[in-house]
Amino acid sequence: MKLTKIFAGMAAAAIATTAMAVTAFAADSTAYNYLYIATDIPCEYNENDEALVNGQVVTCKDLKVKIGSQEFNVSAAPGKTDSDKLCFQIINKWNSKFTSEITDYTVAGAGEYITIDFTIEGLGDTTGNAGVSFQADGT
Structure with missing residues (x-):
């Protein structure tokens, strides 16, 4: 199943989010501190x-990220947070592991x-x- 809106419900094992517009405040930053796929799934x-x-290992695969006009085929790692919700980290400057x-990307500008x-x-x-969660120095 492919989703085209952030926070749209998922009904199977495959989901996707697309087209998250960046507002002007993020355009003042030079790098993302984190970029996550976040869910409300315990x-x-x-x-x-x-x-x-439910006792089964969950993975995130076939990950394609487009930031402005730049495209990346990458992998994501599970992201432990203070909550008990499933999330996957794509960028996390605070996780030394x-x-x-x-790498070598430009932060999406206003309107991108x-x-x-x-x-x-x-x-x-x-x-x-x-959904997708991100934070940059300007946000």
Whole structure:
């Protein structure tokens, strides 16, 4: 299933978000501090820091990120946060265990878009909502 709106409901194991417009405040930054795929799906993490939903390992695959006119084919790692919700980190400058594959890029300017297409595998019959979260120095 492919979603075209952020926070649209997901009904299977494959989801995607597209076309997140960037507002002017982010255009003043030179880099993203973090870029995440966030959900409202409860999860846990095993001793290998893999995300678990209903005891099953959940992965994020086929990740394509477009920042303005730049495109990247990358992978994402589960992102442990203070909440118990499933999320995957794409950029996270504060996580010393995670090195983003997205380097040498320009932050999307005002009116440009961040587009992220991905597949989440391992959800089974679990449903929920997904969106994209980002933060830059100017936000």
